[in-house]
Amino acid sequence: MDATHVEQGKTDSDSELERLRAQVATLEAELVEVQARANAAVAEWQDRAYWLDRLHVDLNALMRRPGANQLRLALKAARAVWWRLKQVKRHLFGP
């Protein structure tokens, strides 16, 4: 192997190294971006949950209690009736 071939091999190896470094940098930037988005999502959820946390209310635990879902469905049905009545009233007597 002559000097030209050695030089050529070194150049190829350097460019491969550069390419891999660039790829690592891209993946690293993606990782940070994903982390930042995850952070933002959790933070947004924490903003929304502020009053629940302040009042120590765990809605999932609450809704697992016996009768909780039935109560929710009853309220939903009552609300539907109420809206229907309002709709009929508007229809009969105007807004």
Place this chain on the structure above:
Amino acid sequence: MTKAPGRSENAHGRDGTVSVVVPVKDGERYLQELLAALAREGVAEVLVIDSGSRDRSLEIARSAGVEVLEIAPEEFAHGRTRNLGAERTSGDLICFLTQDATPRRGWLAAYREAFELDARVGAAYGPHLPREDTSPMIARELTQFFAGFAPDGRPVVQRAGDPTFLSNVNACYARACWEEIRFRDIAYSEDQAFGADMLAAGWSKVYHPGAAVLHAHDYGAAEFMRRYFDEYRGLRDSTGHVEPFHVLATARYVREAMAGDLRWMAEHGMGRNERARWAVRAAVHHGGRRVFSALGSRADKVPSRLRSALSLEGRDEAVAATLNGSGAAGPDDGSQADALPLLPPGEHIDQMLQRDDYEVIARIWREGPAALADPVPGMADRERLRLAMVIPPFTQGSGGHNTLFQIFSRLERRGHACSVWLADYHGHMRDVWPAVLRHDINEFFASFNGPVYKGFDSWQGADVAIATGWQTVHAMLGLDGCRARAYVVNDHEPEFYAASTERVLAEDTYRQGLHCVAASPWLRDLLIDRYGASADAFQLGVDGNTYRPLPVERRTDTVIYYARHATPRRAVPIGLMALAELHRRRPDVRIILFGTDKPLHAAFPYEHLGVLTPRQLARLYAEATAGLCLSLTNFSLMPKEMLACGLPCVELAGVSAESIFGEDGPLDLAPLEPHALADALEQLIVDRERSARRSREGVEFVASHTWDHATDEVEAGLRHALRVREPRPATSS
């Protein structure tokens, strides 16, 4: 006494000979039946120990051909007498029965089987079955109580951590175990004490449902309650147990127990009238038992005469006569035991914590830090980093947390992906949920848009995990997926404590190999020199929007003092002495104290302003003549804020201020001595030119000390922590 014929040794090296010891006093009612049952079971050696029977007990025993040992009634004690019985017999297994416990068929074979179950079986016991005439309450309790030990009806081996229950109404002991443990010489519950002692010593015991006896508790209601008084007094003596008593809980217990009795009676075919009659008795039985067991637990508080009347045995001493440890002085050592001081009964304390507060630290010491993630070339210079800051619990006004969030919020604004994690060993913030934590950080300190976590269940790894106080370091060391770890050090925290666990743990944090970013050059040098840490420094910033010269006329007669007495490093007693001296020299000087809720006792009159908001502080600094603020450790932010408002300030010389302001900077430095501090303050009041110069120099000096600049320095420190982890490029030869 008839000797057992020799037997071959079993698998566990025991020869299988059995002796039975029966303590008796006026036990004629069941004694004949009992001895006949023993003969039927094939027991060869039986010893009856009689302590003064006046009925036919002795005659019955002798006619049955068993050995009889007579002792004086006053010599009887449950533990001592049984030790005597064990010493006077020779069997490899020693059974104890009470005079009213009649073995059922298969009793002895069951005990032999029990000792085959494990090489370390030291004792075995069996159920007490009700007799025909036993009350339904007792019958149900006995049946259900013993059924609980073996729900599937098979023998159960119990080891350390299992129930310690053992009953000499019907129990059998391996002689080797008895010789090692022996019954304590206590008045009552010697069997319970033995059960606890043997398990603690590594022996096991067996409950065998087949080793059953018929046993009657045919006491009347009053006798029954007095017996409970004795039993719980004995239990307190032997195990320290104190029976709790609450009126409502007792009422609830009686109601539930009665319901159980009635159900049980119905299941056993009792008629309605009979059930009704027993229901009244059951109410008295269960209620009385709760009251008398609670009283027995507290016998030492009951007057002596009443105690004697309540005791079925007529005992009136408050606690047991002697409290020997297991295997300690034997029954004949009375004189020696009398000469020794008695130990008080130990109070049993239930487990209160799931784990110790500092278990996290012990784990790091035991197992070492979690492995760091592999480094990536160039990671220290990436524009954006994943930063995770671990913080200790906080309250409003925490200066250290303010520093952290002033910087961290700026790092976030620079594009780093930032998250905050609360390490709370002691549960100071256990009632504060994560969304509230996040809200409070924003309200108390600085705007932070990232998430805030309590604990580390959701830990996701980070480029740099940042510890921020000694309480956070070990928790942070246990986190995996980190490329580097750093430690933002606000102060030399070991100095917050006297000689203590906390001081040692705080010092340990500097020796964990973390790269430190210290809040002054003084602190950086201390960490390097004393602990051999690697460290950078940053300068605390000043909020220039709040702390700046205001259009307020400055007074010429007012000294203000940050008298935060609750923080010992503020040297408040010395500061107060300095102001007393100043007042003695210049009574016309107006003195104002702030930074503490309650007025302090001082040897001079002053105005108390309490805790002020930042804007109020800026106003105070703008109109005062001189400020006094002392710190025995790292330099704090407050003197800088005073200077930023143009207020000349006196601080301690020879601690940390020189590292920031130099020997002759804008700050007046004085040694920790009241007269010297008073001198410095007096000069600022008297020498108007000096005061004006200090004011001007202070504003100029602090102008460059911004939070942005502090953030630059901290970010450089964090990148430094990453850089030292990067692989070094190979050097060409």
